[in-house]
Amino acid sequence: MTASAPRRPAAFLDRDGVINYNDHYVGTRERLRWMPGIAAAIRQLNAAGYYVFIITNQSGVARGMFSEDDVRALHRWMLDELNTQGARIDDVRFCPHHVEGTLDAYRVACEHRKPGPGMILDLAKTWPVDMTRSFVIGDSASDVEAAKAAGIPGFRFEGEDIDVFVKQVLIEMQRAAVSN
Incomplete structure (x- = not known):
């Protein structure tokens, strides 16, 4: 990413429960089930x-269920699959830590683990993000709390149609921008 790129808003999407079903500790593509409509939802965000x-959060790493390399490989595959459908993910951050992990190296409290804002803030430093027009979509309270901690709105997706949900979020964000 070049420093001279124009600032743009960002949609920070939780993975499990938004991009794919939250089937707990998804560390391989064989276990991943896409959320219906996710490619269309991402295309909508790209077009906007x-x-x-x-x-x-990927505490399966801290629990010894899969490795960071497994998570990275899964994410590469996911991005490739979405890209073939015209849906672009610009970057990914994951937190492998958990205070109750079974692997000592990962048994730590970490500001990147949601509800901490670390992943959001890291991406906002790496990319020219306009945080005043950015938001988080997640399926849990910790996602919304991470958004709040980062100073941006958080929207809780509860399993309806993600494409329709994203459309509604974009309308709400546009209304908020007009009223400010």
């Missing part, structure tokens, strides 16, 4: 000029 980022 948003950066699209995935932010995801």
Whole structure:
């Protein structure tokens, strides 16, 4: 990413429960089930000029269920699959830590683990993000709390049609921009 790129808003999407079903500890593509409509939802965000980022807690690493390399490989595959459908994810951050992990190296409290804002803030430093027009979509309270901690709106997706949900979020964000 070049420093001279124009600032754009970002959509920070939780992975499990938004991009794919939350089947708990999804570390391989064989276990991943896409959320219906996710490619269309991401295309909608792309067309609206948003950066699209995935932010995801992956405590399965801390619990020894899969490795960071497994998570990275899964994410590469996911991005490739979405890209073949014209849906671009610009970047991904994941937190492998958990205070109750079974692997000592990962058994730590970490500001990147949601509800901490670390992944959001890291991406906002790496990319020219306009945080005043950015938001988080997640399926849990910790996602919304991470958004709040980063100073941006958070929207809780509860399993309806993600494409329709994203459309509604974009309308709400546009209304908020007009009223400010």
